[in-house]
Amino acid sequence: MEISLAVWVLFALGLGWLMGSGGFRRLVRRNSKGMPPGYAEGLNFLLNKQPDRAIDLLISMVEMDSETVETHLALGTLFRNQGEVERAIRIHENLIARPALKRGERFQALMNLGLDYQQAGLNDRAVEIFEQLVDESSNHRQPAVDSLLEVYQHEKEWQKALVVLQRWARSGDERTKRLSGHFYCEIAELQIAANDLRGxxxxxxxxxxxxxxxxxxxxxxxxxxxxxxxxxxxxxxxNLLIDNCPRHRELVLEELERCYLDGSGPRQFAEKLEQLVTDPQSPPLLVCQALETIERVSGREAAITALGDRATEDDLALVIRLKQSLLLAADKGAEEEVNFYLLLREAYQSLAEQLGGYHCTHCGFEAREYFWRCPGCGEWDSLS
Ligand SMILES: [Zn+2]
Known part of the structure; x- marks a missing residue:
């Protein structure tokens, strides 16, 4: 056969079936001589938008060789990718029920069936299959481990996800460390919520x-x-967080206030805020929030001084211009200085609003609040 059947089916589904191309029907009619009996008929069912009849025909075929297995797999994957997961399950279950299937083909069909179950939300069945593959098939171990992790993260079964990592992931690997860190933090969150502070x-x-x-x-x-x-x-x-993770500084302000006011007091808190406003690494949102807090805690004059000391690295021309105006205004008298301060703070606010919110660098998901794990795609640390 010149072109593999899988390619035929892919072509049929991708171009003919989905777009209703009449030209492809003619092509199939011309090239169907070399196909096993029933295949051309099956393709015609697909072309005529009768996928269930095509699947019935595929399932009823007695002869199975590696090429027909490949076609089953290609078709099953296509159905799953199109969200037609019940059809994918029928195809893959039928394949697995074939006693003549070779070991490698059987594992491949199992992996696909596991993915079907996962997509259908039948997580218990999916887990059973992935665990079997992890134990029995070295070729499918990595994808099966990844799928197990996906299921457990989706179900928030952090302890089970940790067991998978400890057993199967490469320890010391950056991704393993990052995931483990998050899973332990998720467990700690639950323990804090249950007031189990020791745990x-x-x-x-x-x-x-x-x-x-x-x-x-x-x-x-x-x-x-x-x-x-x-x-x-x-x-x-x-303070370790502020020093090591400048990008995440804007998450800490409320907590910082609680810590200082519970401990060393408002003066030290104001000093810390002034230091944060002055530091060019502090993001505009933090600058805005910190200025408001400085005004509240130490008065407007302290806020004016702190902002005046900020080393400008923001790429907003307006802010730079306003800052220069502020410095000039310092010589002209208190009222003008206050007015310029208010303008400058407004400019920072608009900069913070422009940059406000977060988006996932992996899938583009947009959020007003920060998430450690993207609600759109499930990636960790992908919001910026
Ligand atoms: Zn995402």
């Missing part, structure tokens, strides 16, 4: 062995220390 401490200790400087780990240590009444420790953790 949360244990979980975070594990997370720390994997990702000692990840923003989430430092953030959770801060919260846990404060919940346990250890204010000085909380301050140490939050």
């Amino acid at each position: 949360a401490t244990r979980s975070l200790r594990h997370a720390g062995t994997q990702v000692p400087y990840s923003p989430r780990y430092l953030w959770m240590q801060t919260r846990l220390a404060r919940l346990r009444g250890k204010t000085r420790a909380a301050l140490r953790w939050i």
